[in-house]
Amino acid sequence: MTSTPSLTADAVLAEIPELVPYTRDAVVLHPERAEPGFRDSSIGGPLLWPRDEPWPECSLPDETDPEGVPATAMVPVAQIYRHDAPGPWWPADRDVLQVLWCPNEHWDPPARQADAAPVLEVRWRRAADVTDRLTTPPSPSRCDEDGYLPQACTITGDPVTDLPFREELPAELRARLEDLVRAGDGGDGVTRLAGWKLGGWPTWHLTHPRVFACRDCGTEMALLFTVASDDETEVVVGRWGDLRIFACPADHAHAFQADLH
Numbered sequence: 001m002t003s004t005p006s007l008t009a010d011a012v013l014a015e016i017p018e019l020v021p022y023t024r025d026a027v028v029l030h031p032e033r034a035e036p037g038f039r040d041s042s043i044g045g046p047l048l049w050p051r052d053e054p055w056p057e058c059s060l061p062d063e064t065d066p067e068g069v070p071a072t073a074m075v076p077v078a079q080i081y082r083h084d085a086p087g088p089w090w091p092a093d094r095d096v097l098q099v100l101w102c103p104n105e106h107w108d109p110p111a112r113q114a115d116a117a118p119v120l121e122v123r124w125r126r127a128a129d130v131t132d133r134l135t136t137p138p139s140p141s142r143c144d145e146d147g148y149l150p151q152a153c154t155i156t157g158d159p160v161t162d163l164p165f166r167e168e169l170p171a172e173l174r175a176r177l178e179d180l181v182r183a184g185d186g187g188d189g190v191t192r193l194a195g196w197k198l199g200g201w202p203t204w205h206l207t208h209p210r211v212f213a214c215r216d217c218g219t220e221m222a223l224l225f226t227v228a229s230d231d232e233t234e235v236v237v238g239r240w241g242d243l244r245i246f247a248c249p250a251d252h253a254h255a256f257q258a259d260l261h
């Protein structure tokens, strides 16, 4: 799990107030093995799903079946109720965020999906709209990897202030932040905070920072959700990496983009 940060965001911002415009709200989600209900925020738990809405399935070619047949049911990855993780990422009239995926590895998925990863689906809901709930969603007909079947966990939201990776800062600010980190015990507990999270900054420890433009309107997309690899959920993506969902801040109905890091 997350280690004790050697620096706090407050301490960094007091020392370098020029970083304030670079801060982003985030909620780090701490998973704990449990039996969540459909009214709970969860990872790998039951979703509040309308009976009359088709359950998402995937018919893209995957590692197991090069034809992608038969289409396979997706599985719940996360369900977040707004009251458990309030923040600027919520559309005004929605209070549930649901993330599902096809638990198979896809080598050449549509461009907005991450390569060599499960194919994602995102739904925003109003809980009050779901009066007749689907109680027995279908199970996937095939699954490549155990790491793509999250163990059911409840989650506790930890609101934090997240700072960008140093490469995303102007050189002068980057140097001052690096000095500050070095003056402590060398640990960096203030930038691109690790773990399952809503909002915040993505990590870019493998490649240079990348900006995604919304394919529908061109707006610069923001990190919405990070799927982390960890022992509690038994999710493993990439090489013990993160699968990130970027969303358009202008309109939640615009298509998300995913990347694996």
Ligand SMILES: [Zn+2]
Pocket: 058, 059, 060, 061, 062, 102, 103, 104, 106, 119
């Ligand atoms: Zn699939």
Ligand SMILES: [Zn+2]
Pocket: 214, 215, 216, 217, 218, 219, 248, 249, 250, 251, 254
């Ligand atoms: Zn857009």
